[in-house]
Every structure is written in C-alpha cells, then in structure tokens.
Amino acid sequence: MEEKKNKTKLSEKISLAFRRRLLVDGAITFLIVAILIVGYISLNLWVRELDLEDIDITENKIYTLSDASKQAIANVNQDIKIYAYGFKEDSNFISFLKQYQKVNDKIHYEILTEENNPGLIQQYNLESGYSIVILECGEARKLIDASTEFTTYDYSSNESIDVTEQVMTNSILSLTEENKPKIYFLEGHNEYNTSNMTVLTTYLGYEAFEVESLNLLTDTIPDDCDILAIMSPTVDFFETEVAEIKNYINKGGKIYFTYDTIFENKDFPNMQSLFDEFGFSIKNGYIIETEQGKSADANYPYLFIPEVSQDNEITDDIYSANTKIILRFASKLEYKDENTLSALGVTKETLLSSSSSSQFITNVMANSLNEAMQTVENGSADISALFKKNVKSTNENGEEQTNTSELIMVTCGSFIADTRVSELGSSYPLSAYGSNKDFVINGLSYLGKKENNLTIRKDIAGASYIFTATEKQDIIVRAIIFIIPLVIIFVGIIVMIYRKKRK
Numbered sequence: 346m347e348e349k350k351n352k353t354k355l356s357e358k359i360s361l362a363f364r365r366r367l368l369v370d371g372a373i374t375f376l377i378v379a380i381l382i383v384g385y386i387s388l389n390l391w392v393r394e395l396d397l398e399d400i401d402i403t404e405n406k407i408y409t410l411s412d413a414s415k416q417a418i419a420n421v422n423q424d425i426k427i428y429a430y431g432f433k434e435d436s437n438f439i440s441f442l443k444q445y446q447k448v449n450d451k452i453h454y455e456i457l458t459e460e461n462n463p464g465l466i467q468q469y470n471l472e473s474g475y476s477i478v479i480l481e482c483g484e485a486r487k488l489i490d491a492s493t494e495f496t497t498y499d500y501s502s503n504e505s506i507d508v509t510e511q512v513m514t515n516s517i518l519s520l521t522e523e524n525k526p527k528i529y530f531l532e533g534h535n536e537y538n539t540s541n542m543t544v545l546t547t548y549l550g551y552e553a554f555e556v557e558s559l560n561l562l563t564d565t566i567p568d569d570c571d572i573l574a575i576m577s578p579t580v581d582f583f584e585t586e587v588a589e590i591k592n593y594i595n596k597g598g599k600i601y602f603t604y605d606t607i608f609e610n611k612d613f614p615n616m617q618s619l620f621d622e623f624g625f626s627i628k629n630g631y632i633i634e635t636e637q638g639k640s641a642d643a644n645y646p647y648l649f650i651p652e653v654s655q656d657n658e659i660t661d662d663i664y665s666a667n668t669k670i671i672l673r674f675a676s677k678l679e680y681k682d683e684n685t686l687s688a689l690g691v692t693k694e695t696l697l698s699s700s701s702s703s704q705f706i707t708n709v710m711a712n713s714l715n716e717a718m719q720t721v722e723n724g725s726a727d728i729s730a731l732f733k734k735n736v737k738s739t740n741e742n743g744e745e746q747t748n749t750s751e752l753i754m755v756t757c758g759s760f761i762a763d764t765r766v767s768e769l770g771s772s773y774p775l776s777a778y779g780s781n782k783d784f785v786i787n788g789l790s791y792l793g794k795k796e797n798n799l800t801i802r803k804d805i806a807g808a809s810y811i812f813t814a815t816e817k818q819d820i821i822v823r824a825i826i827f828i829i830p831l832v833i834i835f836v837g838i839i840v841m842i843y844r845k846k847r848k
Contacts, residue, residue: 382831410444414514418448423482423521428465430457431476431491438478438491441509445517452517478513482520489516511548519553526571526793528601529559533586534578537603537762542576544776545761548786554793561586566593572792573598577605577758581613594622595736597748599792601785603758606631606674608709623732623752624681624691630709631674632726633718636702641671645768647706647714648673650779651697651728659731659753659787660696663780670697671778673766676756677705678727690735696788697729697755729755731788753788761785 410418427445432438434456442454457479459466469488471477476491489495495509519525528549532538539546539556546556559566559573561582566573566589573593582590594600604627620626634640634649641648651672655664663670680686680693704721711717732752740746760781763774776782 382834410441410448410510410514414510415448417514417518418445418452421449421451421517421521423451425452425517425520426481427452427454428457428462428479428481429454430466430471430479431474432456438495438509441513445513480516480520485520487516487520489513515552522553522795524793524795525553525555526789526795527555527557527569528572528574528789528793529557529567529570531561531573531575531578532558533560533562534580534582536578537576537758541763542761542776543763544774545782545785548782549789552786552790553795554789561589565589566598571599572601572789574601574789575603576601576761577603578616579605579607582615582619584615587615587618590619591622594619594734594750595738595748597736597750599750600752601789601792602752603755603761604676605758606676606709610710620754622689623693623734623754624686624689625693625730625732625754626679627754627756628677628679628705628707630676630705630707632672632677632699632703632705632728633714633721634700634703636700639700639703641769648766648768649675649699649703651675652700652725654694654696654698657694657696657731659791660784663783663787669779670760670781670784671775672697672728672757672760673764673775674757674759675699675728678730678754678756680727690737692733694731695727695729696731696753697727697784699726699728701725728757729753731791751792753792 427442429439429442439454439456442452445452446454455462457465457471465479469477469479478489478491480487480489489512494512496507530536530538539558549556559570562585570593573590590598590600607629617626631647632649633646635646639649640646641650649672650669653664653670654660681689686693701724703725704718704723705726706717706721708717708720711719730753732754734750734752736748736750738746738748759775761776763776766773766775766778769778
C-alpha cells in the first residue's frame with residue numbers, strides 16, 4: 346500500500362513538473378512572440394519615420410531619378426514651387442517630388458487641397474477628380490495635366506507607360522531656361538509633319554522647344570525661326586520657296602533636313618540648288634548592310650544600325666550608349682571636291698555612316714531585292730553630316746560681317762516618323778526605337794544652341810508599365826504584408842502548444 350502511495354506521489358510529481366515546464370515554456374514562447382510582434386511594429390514605425398527612399402525594381406527605373414536628371418536639376422539656381430493637386434502623400438508622384446527636393450533645396454512641393462490653399466484652387470479653377478501639377482518660378486507658370494501628360498502610348502501592347510521624369514525635369518528646366526528654340530516644320534511638299542511625327546514632337550515639348558508649321562507658298566520664314574525643319578519632301582520646291590530659303594541661309598539660318606529614298610525616277614532641280622549651297626548631293630538609292638550584327642535581319646538588310654561618330658557633340662552620348670540608331674532605306678551623301686567646298690565657305694563633319702562592308706543599291710525600280718543586288722556599289726557611305734557655311738555680307742552700317750549657316754542633313758527620314766516597322770515584328774513606330782529620337786533632338790538642340798541638351802529620355806520600347814492599384818487590390822496587398830504573417834505566427838503558437846500537450 347505504501348509502495349502504491351509512493352508511486353502515485355511520484356506520478357503526480359512528474360505530472361506537476363511537466364505542467365510547470367509546459368507553463369514556463371508556454372510563457373516564454375508567448376513572451377518571445379510578443380517581443381517579436383512589438384519589435385516588428387516598432388521597426389516599421391521607425392523605418393516610416395526615417396522616410397527612406399523606395400526601392401525601384403522596375404526594369405527601366407521609372408520611379409527613380411536618372412543621373413542625367415539629377416545633374417540637370419542640381420544646376421537650377423532659382424526657386425521652384427510645385428503644387429500637386431489630386432495626389433496623396435504616399436503616391437509615386439510625391440515620391441518623385443521628394444527626390445527632386447533632396448537633389449536641390451530650391452525645389453519645394455506642396456500637396457494642394459481645398460483646406461490648405463482654396464485661393465490657388467479657385468485661381469486655376471481646379472476641380473475634384475483631376476490630377477494637376479502647377480510649377481511656379483517667379484512670374485513663370487506651367488500647368489501639367491498629370492492624367493494625360495505623365496503617360497505616353499506603347500504601340501505594341503496598347504498600354505500607357507510612365508514618362509513622369511521626362512515631363513517634370515524638362516518642365517522645371519523650361520521655366521528656368523531663357524532659350525526656348527522655335528522650330529518651324531515646312532509643309533506643302535508631302536513632308537513628314539507634326540501629325541505624323543508625334544513621338545518626336547512630344548519629346549520636343551518635354552525639352553522646351555516651341556513647334557510651329559510653315560508653308561512658304563503663303564508665308565515667309567519668320568524672324569523668330571531658330572530652326573527650319575524640312576522632313577523628307579517628296580515633290581520639288583518652287584523657285585520662290587528656294588529663294589526664301591537661300592535668303593534664310595545667307596542670314597545664318599539653321600536647317601534640319603531629312604530625305605527619303607524615292608522609289609521612282611524623279612528629279613528635284615530646285616531642291617538640288619539648295620544642296621549646292623553646301624556643296625553636296627544625294628544619290629538616290631538605299632544602303633544594305635552585310636556586316637554581322639549591323640542589319641536587323643538577314644532578310645531585311647536595308648534595316649540596319651549605322652556607324653555613329655564619336656567626335657561630335659551631337660553624337661558623343663549616343664556613341665557611348667547601349668541603345669543604337671535604327672535606319673531604314675537610307676540614301677547616300679556625295680560631296681563636291683575640297684576646293685569647291687572651300688570656295689563655298691563650307692566645312693563638313695560626318696555624323697552617321699554605313700560600315701565598310703555595306704553596299705549601295707541604285708536600281709530602285711527593281712522588282713525584288715535579289716534583282717536590285719545585281720548592280721551595287723561596295724563600301725562605306727555617309728548617311729548624315731553637319732555642314733557649316735560662312736556667308737559674308739554687309740550690314741546696315743556698311744560693315745562687312747560673316748554669318749554662319751548650319752545644316753544637318755540626314756539621308757533617311759522614316760526613322761523619326763510614326764512609321765510602323767513590320768519587319769521588326771511589332772507595331773512600334775520606328776521613332777520609338779533605340780536612340781532615334783535622341784539623335785534628332787540632340788541635333789536640334791545643337792542648332793538651337795540649347796544649354797540644357799537633355800538626354801533624360803527613358804525608352805518607350807520595352808518600358809515598364811504603369812500600375813495603379815484599386816482599393817480592393819490595395820487591401821489584398823496590405824493583407825499579404827501584415828495580416829497573413831501574424832496569422833501564421835498565431836497558428837504556429839497554437840500548433841506548438843497542442844503538440845506539447847500531447848507529449
């Protein structure tokens with residue numbers, strides 16, 4: 346009996362010890378979990394107070410200021426006030442504004458609401474439901490409709506993509522930059538115009554250019570014309586137009602001229618008389634590339650990547666860039682001899698050329714590429730060049746002066762138009778590829794003597810798409826981040842306790 350009593354006491358002691366151990370372990374476990382939860386919440390609150398920059402994992406870093414943008418903004422020496430209407434503090438756009446503010450303390454932003462600034466809302470007639478950005482620099486003002494101007498169109502996926510940085514950086518610089526070159530695009534000869542060069546004209550707007558159209562049959566070249574753009578005319582000029590353009594050249598005018606291959610036998614004597622002013626002609630035909638890696642496809646050798654000069658300020662950043670220029674049916678420049686160029690007061694610099702392995706097809710009337718290749722010219726060909734022409738004249742005081750006219754000639758125009766390129770297997774316009782737009786904008790910036798020659802132009806092709814979460818999606822994301830981890834911890838505790846009780 347005594348032995349049984351001792352055994353009972355022993356079993357009770359073991360049971361009591363086990364329960365005490367379980368109680369202690371459970372208390373420790375709960376304490377550890379509580380510490381972890383408190384630590385997790387405290388860490389999140391601390392990090393939020395630090396206001397750390399978000400990590401941008403998008404392929405093209407569309408939510409992070411580029412180095413080019415930071416360098417340009419750092420040089421702004423005037424106070425810029427940015428009012429953001431229709432945005433919340435945690436939006437991607439406000440994150441962008443904070444990055445600008447960190448780069449330059451002269452830039453400040455304010456989220457505009459009915460409560461904090463009703464007067465400004467009334468002044469600009471802002472309505473609820475819109476996202477508007479107002480930039481102020483002294484007396485200068487600029488309004489941006491964020492719902493339309495912060496996005497552009499991706500032709501391959503029918504999606505909107507983000508161009509916030511381009512718009513904001515160039516808008517800030519446009520307020521502080523006095524020089525805003527005015528470009529007049531010539532019309533009346535079936536040229537590419539502003540309606541079929543939308544990618545180019547959109548980016549020109551971002552970069553503080555002013556764009557107008559001009560018809561020389563009804564108007565003369567205005568005095569405020571900084572650049573005359575002639576984009577691939579397909580019919581010849583009238584003599585009166587040529588006389589007007591030559592007069593512009595003699596005054597030191599700046600011209601950007603593109604030319605596309607003409608697939609028929611045509612002569613342009615009046616146009617050639619303009620080219621004669623700079624000592625060159627264009628040989629009608631098109632280049633094909635045979636060098637490996639230069640053509641877009643072996644079946645389409647007329648669609649190729651040209652050689653880019655590394656010795657000119659127009660192309661030096663493009664030469665070192667990862668993206669390339671893509672041309673289609675480029676013609677060939679031919680120059681007068683050096684003595685003739687010297688007599689004309691002309692110097693030239695090559696900007697684009699084909700490789701030494703390229704061939705030039707002159708038979709534009711051939712029925713097939715194989716037939717056209719029966720007669721070709723081998724070797725490198727100049728595709729684009731910068732011409733400078735010194736013109737001597739006498740001013741109103743009878744003093745002799747020298748004006749320098751400049752012409753950028755490109756023997757391909759389709760590369761900057763809204764032309765779809767089926768050969769590349771997509772519906773992108775050719776102007777959206779590689780550095781096509783950058784080459785043109787750099788050239789126009791050079792002719793317009795723009796100090797801020799920006800290269801803040803994140804590519805359209807392959808860019809990351811904008812994603813704005815709905816309220817339901819936002820709740821789901823927050824649940825994944827916060828609630829689910831807590832549920833997992835709680836379930837883990839219950840399972841652990843249950844297992845210990847069963848031992």
